[in-house]
Structure formats: C-alpha cells, structure tokens
Amino acid sequence: xxxTVVKLDNLVKRYGELIALDHFSLEIKEGEIFGLLGPxxxxxxxxxxxxxxxxxxxxxxxxxxxxxxxxxSYDIKQQIGIIMQDVAVFDELxxxxxxxxxxxxxxxxxxxxxxxxxxxxxFVGLEDFVRFRPKKLSGGLLRRLNIACxxxxxxxxxxxxxxxxxxxxxxxxxxxxxxxxxxxNGATVIYTSHYMEEVEQLCTQIAIMDKGRKIAEGTKxxxxxxxxxxxxxxxxxxxxxxxxxxxxxxLPHVYETAYxxxxxxxxxxxGRHNLIRxxxxxxxxxxxxxxxxTELPTLNDVFLEITGKSLRDKED
Amino acid sequence: MxxxxxxxxxxxxxxxxxxxxxVIFLVIAVIMxxxxxxxxxxxxxxxxxxxxxxxxxxxxxSRALKEYIGKRQDLKELERDADLIKDTIYMNWNAEIHYxxxxxxxxxxxxxxxxxNDLFENYHMxxxxxxxxxxxxxxxxxxxxxxxxxxxxxxSEAISRTESVLSAETEVTIRNYDENAADHxxxxxxxxxxxxxxxxxxxxxxxxxxxxxLTMNKKIIRxxxxxxxxxxxxxxxxxxxxxxxxxxxxxLIFMIxxxxxxxxxxxxxxxxxxxxxxxxMVAVSLSVLIASFHPGELVVNLLAQILGLxxxxxxxxxxxxxxxxxxVAAAAKFLPAYWYIQANDLICGKQAFDGHRILVCMLIEAxxxxxxxxASMVIRRYEAGKAAAA
Numbered sequence: 001x002x003x004t005v006v007k008l009d010n011l012v013k014r015y016g017e018l019i020a021l022d023h024f025s026l027e028i029k030e031g032e033i034f035g036l037l038g039p040x041x042x043x044x045x046x047x048x049x050x051x052x053x054x055x056x057x058x059x060x061x062x063x064x065x066x067x068x069x070x071x072x073s074y075d076i077k078q079q080i081g082i083i084m085q086d087v088a089v090f091d092e093l094x095x096x097x098x099x100x101x102x103x104x105x106x107x108x109x110x111x112x113x114x115x116x117x118x119x120x121x122x123f124v125g126l127e128d129f130v131r132f133r134p135k136k137l138s139g140g141l142l143r144r145l146n147i148a149c150x151x152x153x154x155x156x157x158x159x160x161x162x163x164x165x166x167x168x169x170x171x172x173x174x175x176x177x178x179x180x181x182x183x184x185n186g187a188t189v190i191y192t193s194h195y196m197e198e199v200e201q202l203c204t205q206i207a208i209m210d211k212g213r214k215i216a217e218g219t220k221x222x223x224x225x226x227x228x229x230x231x232x233x234x235x236x237x238x239x240x241x242x243x244x245x246x247x248x249x250x251l252p253h254v255y256e257t258a259y260x261x262x263x264x265x266x267x268x269x270x271g272r273h274n275l276i277r278x279x280x281x282x283x284x285x286x287x288x289x290x291x292x293x294t295e296l297p298t299l300n301d302v303f304l305e306i307t308g309k310s311l312r313d314k315e316d
Numbered sequence: 317m318x319x320x321x322x323x324x325x326x327x328x329x330x331x332x333x334x335x336x337x338x339v340i341f342l343v344i345a346v347i348m349x350x351x352x353x354x355x356x357x358x359x360x361x362x363x364x365x366x367x368x369x370x371x372x373x374x375x376x377x378s379r380a381l382k383e384y385i386g387k388r389q390d391l392k393e394l395e396r397d398a399d400l401i402k403d404t405i406y407m408n409w410n411a412e413i414h415y416x417x418x419x420x421x422x423x424x425x426x427x428x429x430x431x432x433n434d435l436f437e438n439y440h441m442x443x444x445x446x447x448x449x450x451x452x453x454x455x456x457x458x459x460x461x462x463x464x465x466x467x468x469x470x471x472s473e474a475i476s477r478t479e480s481v482l483s484a485e486t487e488v489t490i491r492n493y494d495e496n497a498a499d500h501x502x503x504x505x506x507x508x509x510x511x512x513x514x515x516x517x518x519x520x521x522x523x524x525x526x527x528x529x530l531t532m533n534k535k536i537i538r539x540x541x542x543x544x545x546x547x548x549x550x551x552x553x554x555x556x557x558x559x560x561x562x563x564x565x566x567x568l569i570f571m572i573x574x575x576x577x578x579x580x581x582x583x584x585x586x587x588x589x590x591x592x593x594x595x596x597m598v599a600v601s602l603s604v605l606i607a608s609f610h611p612g613e614l615v616v617n618l619l620a621q622i623l624g625l626x627x628x629x630x631x632x633x634x635x636x637x638x639x640x641x642x643x644v645a646a647a648a649k650f651l652p653a654y655w656y657i658q659a660n661d662l663i664c665g666k667q668a669f670d671g672h673r674i675l676v677c678m679l680i681e682a683x684x685x686x687x688x689x690x691a692s693m694v695i696r697r698y699e700a701g702k703a704a705a706a
Contacts, residue, residue, distance in 0.1 A: 052542075052543050054539065054542055054543065072547075074545040074547065075545075077543065077544060077545045078545040080543065082540065082543045084536070084539070084540065086536050087536075088536040088537055088539065088540035090322065090325075090326060090531065090537065091531075092325065092326045092329040092330070092531060093322065093325055093326070093329075097322075097325060101318060101321075101322045102540065102544070104318035104321075105318055105319075105541060105544035105545065105546045106544055106545055149540075
C-alpha cells in the first residue's frame, strides 16, 4: 500500500450532550478499500461529513492527501467523489444531463467532460438510458446513476456512504463489483455500511465503530483473530441430557455452549476437528441428531464479542 | 456556469404552467386591443325607421305633421287593414315598417284648443327603440307647437316655426382615440394592460421560479454540490443570475408585447415601465421568500393563486379601489400591489399626476422587495446555523 490518503486524528464531535465522535482516529492508505462498519447511529455518516468539511468538529484534525482539510479546500474536494445513501440527482434532467452536471462541478473543460461522462455511463451500463429522466428508472438503475454522478470526474478518493441500502441483491452485487473495479483502476475507496457481508466481501481494511468510537481495526482476518471464537458448531437435537452437554463442554477448545429451541450451539476457540469430536460424544451416548453445520466467525461475531451486542440488532 | 446551466434546464421543465399564464394573458390583451380598434366613428350612425301615417284629419296641420315625420323617417304605404297592420308590426311581416300611426280626425281642432291628448292612434312594439324614437319625435313636436301657442302665436305660425326650429341640427363629430393621441402618452387600454400585470407577474414568477429554486436548493442536491469544488458563493451567484435572467425575460416579454399592442412607450408611459419592473422585483423576492420555506409544489401552486388573486381583488387590480370598503383599502396598504396600482393610476391619469406621490409609491414597492429579500436571507441563515449544529 502507498502513502496515507486520509488521516483523522483524535476527532471529537458533540451534538449537545451526545458525543457523536469520541476521539476517533483513522488512517487510510492509497489503494485501499476501507470499510467503516457499524450499526446505525454509530457515527459513520458524521465521520464522512466531518471528512468532507460539511460539519464542523469540536476537536482533532483531518488531513486528506497530506493537506489539512477545511471547508475551503477546493483543491482537495476536486479529487473526492461522493456517493450517498440517498440518490442525489435532478428529476428534471436526463441521465446524461445529471452526470454532466455533477461532473461539471469538477471538470470545466467541455471536451474532457464529455469524454468522462460517456466513460461513466459506460462504466455503470446506462448507455440505453441516457435520455431517460430519473423517474423512469428502476431502483437499481437509479443507484447506478447515483454512482455515475459520483465517479464521473475520476476522483482519487471515492466515499460511498451506505450505497446499497434498500437495493435488491442483483443490483447490490453489480454495485459491489463496480466499486472493486474503481479500486482496481486506482481509486482509494471509503465504504460505510452496516452490512457486514458487504464489508467482508469488498474491503481490504476495516474499522468497526460503535457509539462514535473505533472499537477495532484491521483486515477481516486480523479482526477475526482478535476474538476467541474460531468456529461455531450447531446441531439440531431433540433431547440433550445435562451429562452429555457437560462432557462436550469439557472437550478441548470448547469454551461456550447453548441449548435453545432444540438447537445445540458449541463455540470453539482454536483447534482442529472440533466437529468430529463433538459428534463422537453424541454417538457414544446413542443420541440421534438432525442437521449439523459449522460456521467460521463473521464480523458480526467480532462486533458481538467486543460490544456484547449484534451488529444487526440496530438494523432498519 | 454548470449550476446556471442546470438552473435553466430545470426552469425549462417547469415552464409549462408559466407559458399557459403568459399565453392566456397575451391572448386576452390581443382580443382587447382588436376590439378597441373598431372605428368609433362608425359605432354611431343616423338611422330612419319605416313609419306608416294615415291622415284621418286631412287638414293643413295634419299634413304638416305628416310632412314633418316624412322628413325625419321613411314614410311607407300600407293598406289600412287592422289585421294586416298587426301582422306587419307584431309578426314582422314587413321588416321595413316599424311604426304605424293614424292622425285622428279633429287633430287640428284639438291643437287649436290646446288639447294635446288622444291625437293619434298607433301600432308599435312596446319598449322597442323605434317606439321610443317616434314617441320622442311626436312629443318634441307637440311640445314645441304648444310652447309657441302658449306664447300667443297662431297655430299655423307655430307649426311653421316648430318645423324650422326642429330642423336645426347640431354637428357631432366622433373621434377615434388615436386621432388625438399626440396629446397623450398612453391609451386607456395601456392602463388596463399595466393594471393587470401584477397578477400575471405574481402568478408566473411564483409558479415557475419557486419550484426551480426548491429543486436547486433541495437538501440532497445542496449537500452533493457542497461536497464538490464549487464555492457556495459561486453556486448562489449562479442561481441569482438564473433567477434574474428569468425575471428580466418575463418582464421583457410583457413590455415587448405592450409595445406591439399599444405602440412605443413615450412620455409618462416610461414610468409604467419602471413601475412594472419594480413590481417584478417584488414578485421575484416574494418567490424567493416562499421558496425559503421549502413548501411542496402543490402548496406553491396554491400560494400563487392565493397571492395573485388575493392581491388582485384587494389592491384594485380586478376591482377598482373605490368599490372596496375603507377597511379593505386600509388593509391593502400592507400589500405591494396596492402601491403599484396607486402609482399606475397616477401615471395613467386615473388620478391627478403627482411625481412626488409616484416616487413614494415606487419607493414603497422597492421597500417590499428589500424586506422580502432580507426575510429570506434571515431564514437561510437560520437554517444554515441549524444544519451546522445538527
């Protein structure tokens, strides 16, 4: 990875009594797809707004491309693309005119702009809809238009603030593929979401936020290594005697079990062959069981273990 | 000029209702102008009606009356048959005969004795103007004869003098307004055109400009634009430029149309130009103020109607101020259209021309524009502060 593109140092933002950002620090390197993961209200959008100098903060500093970011840092803003959760387009303009408008806020040379707009249209696959007005587009196409408006001027840093909220799975995959391609083309990406699967799939570096604080940061593997849980085994079983449960709890690497609604969950920390050992115990006790499955830890487990609550608890 | 271009494109998409207003107003103005172009000298023309006179008295006096009638109306012949007369008059069998009368036997004797009652028998349509015309003619004749007789003049001499006196004609010349236009700076129609202008300016500017400003200042669009390298002042200036261009264009359309309908502005008419421009500024500042409250398009439409019609009815645009009660007139003083109309009346001659009063009216109009602009700036500042704190 290259030089530092974004540096947030000890950022504090208060809304009256509420602390939205609590000494929040971050460093994003060039070429990264940086995921900002956290439940709703964790401070992701506040971070983005402070980053773009749209919101004044109480303490700390922000540097982008090695320069202090202020509301008048137009040279820095010139190199940033923003794609928001809400589609920001003019209903009165066509697809082409919308992309041209937002590209024109950065690129003043007409010929260059025309080329960039056409490239953006091709990138999001809206060639057949250039004369359409946004109201005629489906939800997925509208999102693509939103992305085209944000990236048409070929920014070095692209900020995507929950771009896949309320998007169907097919369009969501296309959007994620597009983001990955933008990154391959050289853009550094900041991606905020409360969908851990997306962040896991896309991001090279992840920061997990809660209550305005950064609670963990690293690659997805690094994050998963931070927690005790390495494997969760779930077995559907109608009857589980306490003696058998105790026997399983005493197996090596098993650190927690739960038996709820005929589902027996065993959490393991490290070790191999955990599933085989558990099934052996059940067979030795002549207990019949139904479906058996094993899961590797997710970012939700990371969040759960660090904060004691689920990422999805607060989903819309 | 990206924001300015987008402003114009958004404006184009919102223009339909404005175009409807403009077209309707101009069409009405064209109709009014064309109807006013009718030659006034041809509106009034001398006309004779067909009269049948049966002389049952057959005296010199009755013949003199018949001759008198004959000189002023068209005497017609008709067989003396009661049914035929009724059919002719009431069933309109003969369109050339409108009045049938008989000078009763003893007419001359009655005149000589000063009795003017029951001299004639007549057939006519009640309340027709032909009837009124003939009644007037006969009454005038008999009154004049009677006046001479009362002065001691003999009947034959009285009849002769009556004939002579009533033959005198006063020459009446009817002139078209334009023939005398060199003495005036504007026609009454010009006054009407500028009288109704505030309604159309308010309607068009609020209906079109408000939704455009709302679109350009939509939170999500402003947010997105603020993220870009466009300076907020540049954004605002481009929107102001777009708004100004639109207002001037709309105002110019009406001024050019006014010139086409009523000729070039001259003399005092230039003051109406200034007055209307000031009111256009009032209308645009009011539109900006409304837009700063972020109303829905339906509310904008409603406000355009309420403000346009409300000011028109309260401030003397549709209804003359003289017809309104004192309390309404007093309340109207708090509306800019009242001062526009006051200035217009002073300029167009509805009130005695008074340069000082015109200036006061125009300054009050300008003050309204300034107050509306300041109010929208205060609202914007308040909202910006709220957004920064949020």
